[in-house]
Amino acid sequence: MNGYLHLANGDSFEGSIEHTASHQASGEIVFFTGMTGYQEVVTDPSYKDQIIVFTYPLIGNYGINEKDFESKKPHVAGVVVYECSDEGFHYEAMYSFKQYLKKWNIPLITHVDTRAVVKRIRKEGTMQAAFSASAQGNVVTHSEPYVVKQVSTKEVVSHAGDKQHIVLMDFGCKKSILQELLNRGCKVTVVPYSTSLDEIKDLKPDGIVLSNGPGDPMQVANQLSEIKAIISKYPTLGICFGHQLIGLAFGAKTKKLMFGHRGANQPVIDLFTNKVCMTSQNHSYVVDEMTIEQTPLKVRFKNVNDQSVEGLVHEQLPVLSVQYHPEAHPGPSDSTYIFDEFMKQVQQVGSEKVYA
Numbered sequence: 001m002n003g004y005l006h007l008a009n010g011d012s013f014e015g016s017i018e019h020t021a022s023h024q025a026s027g028e029i030v031f032f033t034g035m036t037g038y039q040e041v042v043t044d045p046s047y048k049d050q051i052i053v054f055t056y057p058l059i060g061n062y063g064i065n066e067k068d069f070e071s072k073k074p075h076v077a078g079v080v081v082y083e084c085s086d087e088g089f090h091y092e093a094m095y096s097f098k099q100y101l102k103k104w105n106i107p108l109i110t111h112v113d114t115r116a117v118v119k120r121i122r123k124e125g126t127m128q129a130a131f132s133a134s135a136q137g138n139v140v141t142h143s144e145p146y147v148v149k150q151v152s153t154k155e156v157v158s159h160a161g162d163k164q165h166i167v168l169m170d171f172g173c174k175k176s177i178l179q180e181l182l183n184r185g186c187k188v189t190v191v192p193y194s195t196s197l198d199e200i201k202d203l204k205p206d207g208i209v210l211s212n213g214p215g216d217p218m219q220v221a222n223q224l225s226e227i228k229a230i231i232s233k234y235p236t237l238g239i240c241f242g243h244q245l246i247g248l249a250f251g252a253k254t255k256k257l258m259f260g261h262r263g264a265n266q267p268v269i270d271l272f273t274n275k276v277c278m279t280s281q282n283h284s285y286v287v288d289e290m291t292i293e294q295t296p297l298k299v300r301f302k303n304v305n306d307q308s309v310e311g312l313v314h315e316q317l318p319v320l321s322v323q324y325h326p327e328a329h330p331g332p333s334d335s336t337y338i339f340d341e342f343m344k345q346v347q348q349v350g351s352e353k354v355y356a
């Protein structure tokens with residue numbers, strides 16, 4: 001069926017709507033540039049309520065498997081592609097991408113000139129968008145919804161391990177972050193995003209991980225002093241949303257990029273070693289470098305393309321944060337060493353008891 005993608009600036013793009021029976025997509029439109037990884041992208045809670053344009057022109061060709069889900073269900077509001085394969089050609093494929101989206105009622109529009117859409121977003125920035133069967137669309141613009149509460153765990157969930165105990169604060173956590181910690185033998189307790197220092201103390205952790213998450217990090221502004229107290233007490237690793245919270249907690253500010261970084265080949269330089277890694281990324285916000293000077297934080301990582309801040313360290317405390325995704329999924333795993341560095345910090349503090 002003919003369908004249209006409407007942007008808030010008034011532009012419309014024609015395509016083919018695959019399944020719209022139950023609802024029409026509406027949300028902030030963003031684009032992902034990786035050639036693969038659609039399964040991880042649509043199930044990453046950080047994309048909650050966003051319409052995602054895949055720039056690679058053929059999506060869905062290896063189907064959906066049982067292993068690569070980043071959470072139990074898709075979170076995107078809609079999917080825009082040029083061509084979507086009807087079948088999944090892979091020995092592990094359980095069903096096709098189209099079937100998966102249909103099962104979860106996620107609207108899909110195909111045969112859209114995705115290059116033209118992305119050029120528009122790159123020129124004018126991310127904006128609200130909507131799908132409709134009619135050439136005349138009405139895009140309702142509204143401020144960014146506060147969705148961390150909807151994607152964070154409601155209860156404390158424990159995962160066994162015989163090494164260090166890590167409390168993973170869940171702002172919309174990807175499964176792969178948990179998996180990286182479990183791979184290193186950690187015992188991991190996943191806690192709701194609003195967990196207090198006192199509740200965390202009762203769990204007696206050796207370290208804290210602040211997860212990725214959807215939307216503006218300022219949506220948890222009323223928790224920043226508690227978060228500061230938590231990260232001032234335990235070795236901490238912040239990933240993406242978690243990194244932004246570390247910046248904010250110590251007094252820096254965040255700002256929204258025009259169209260963000262979403263893809264699997266974002267080059268990041270480690271200013272301490274001058275080594276560049278290709279990284280997996282998915283974010284709109286960054287910590288504003290101009291606001292870091294008056295904090296105890298130091299920039300360790302920068303994006304080679306636009307020089308934006310990609311990671312921080314604390315000058316005195318064992319606190320490390322990255323804007324990119326060291327857990328990959330999708331994308332290159334060149335930077336999984338970040339988890340090893342974090343574990344080293346946790347072990348060192350454990351033996352020196354600097355926080356006693």
Ligand SMILES: NC(=O)CC[C@H](N)C(=O)O
Binds near residue numbers: 046216239283285286
């Ligand atoms: N992946 C993430 O954690 C994204 C963080 C935040 N929602 C942003 O868009 O910048």
